[in-house]
Amino acid sequence: MLEADDLAIFPVDVWISDAVQWVALNLRPLFIAIKWPIENLLTFIDGIMHATPFPVMVLVMALLAYVLANRNIAIFTVIVLVLIAAMGVWDPAMTTLALISTAIFFCAVIGLPIGIWSARSDRVWNIVRPVLDVMQTTPTFVYLVPVVMLFGVGTVPGEVAVVIAAAPPLIRFTNLGIRMVDHEIVEAGMAFGANRRQLLWEIQIPMAIPTILGGLNQTVLTAMVMSVVVAMIGAEGLGLIVLQGIGRLDVGRAAIGGIAIVLLAMMLDRITQKMAEPKRASARSRWLAAFNLDRIFSRRDEGEPVATQSGSNA
Template sequence: MTEFLELLRQLLIDPFGLLEALPVRQWITDAVNWIVGNFRDFFRTYVSPPVRGVMGFTQTTLGGIPPGLFLIGIFLIGWRAASWRVGLFSLIAFALVGFMGVWDALVVTLSLVATAVLFCMIIGLPLGILCSRSDRFANAMRPILDIMQTTPPFVYLVPAVMLFSIGNVPGLIATIIFAMPPMIRLTNLGIRQVRQEYIEAAVAFGSTPRQILWKVQFPLAMPTIMAGLNQTIMLALSMVVIAAIIGAGGLGLEVYAGLERLNIGQAFVGGIGIVLLAMVLDRITQGLGDKGPGQDRKQAP
């Protein structure tokens, strides 16, 4: 009885001291080393080229546009997506970034974000649709999305560098993984929130499941899907800045270089450029969501 009480006392005072610590660090290290050793060639052969190709094409296209035409284009995009006020704000914001001397870095950052968001949409939209079609698949995806969304961004950088080396590609891969969950979650949520009577009406008129999805559910879910796109863009922008540590470049590199050299002016210029870019992208995507057909449904009596 005395030995039992002593054991109970030790459990209450120091329960972790009775057992050896689980070697979780070693398990994770061994798992990552196994993946790198067995799949590095696969990732560099089949994953890296399309990401690098899209990134190169986007950066070449955006970089080849004269700054004056670029400003006119961003004004027109903001005007058509939201309002003339958003268009004017976008023009002024981008012009201010150019006058601060970081226009090229802005183009690189915008290219990185656009590439990452494109892959997030290509992968995330189908997964979100599958989640809305199957509760079992949605339940299986939920813990995976939780891990993807809550893992600290810096954790993604180590395996990305081990698989793809230094440069834009590992930064983009880490950004895609980190920014994709809102696209999947809100696509699933938007489709599930479509009223049943709309679906029943489409069935009554002889629509196939595919027609119901693309002509009824998807348009009505567009505001929610656009909210997911908005969050994906914001997360991609934040991750692209962090990915500058491993050579992603852009405005994040300005911030990182300013921090490394203790140059507060350089760091603040990069930070202001990131803030202005984030505000422009946020206003434009919000405007697109507000003008979607699903928004008209929400405002209808």
């Protein structure tokens, strides 16, 4: 009888490990160059997160939630942060938040231009799409092996894996958002003499923003998930607590790590989801409202009274 294993004659594993080894040896400067900006920004943000006193951090996050979303979500943010502090995992939670913030920055820097480019050229999209398909169907664990080979272990290689995993949704949604802009409105732009640059910045991007922010929400959540998984290659943060808890069969410790992750994820999800909802007041008007300055400024602002139109209950 023929056994399945009798057919195992392709040494794919050997080929791949040879290839990765070759790349790791010969393209080392490239990977150092990739690592450099990530490492610096991560260190910077991580430093700020940990240096900021707890009450200030809570205040800043609440204010951010209020400006980007609304009052209820600001209150929810305060509760989440206090709970995390109460469980004694404040420091690793800040590390995770730094990981995610850095990832969002790099995803935006990489993802938005690629998304925009894909939307404007079918040829580019035909190349980008299969790459995204592969990236998104690949289990998150599988990223770790080549990352370790190419970047080593630790928090910074972990961050690289987070960025790679979290960028695809933003690229997809950016592309989709721009392509979905009402054709008649794009034509109106052309009929009034818009060039390609004006078409993009005056019409397509402004109208795609709700969809792009929806993509940002997905990117944040993916980054959250990945920031836990990369604990396996030595990244610090909440994931490490869970990993340690499992390693020592310490259910309690693993659980508080898990609960903190869920809380943090809910907080980030709520904030970014609200951002994606259309018909929000401008960020500027919400900043003013946060400090009760809107009354003072709105009178002077009659040129662009966006603040007074649809601001109150966004």
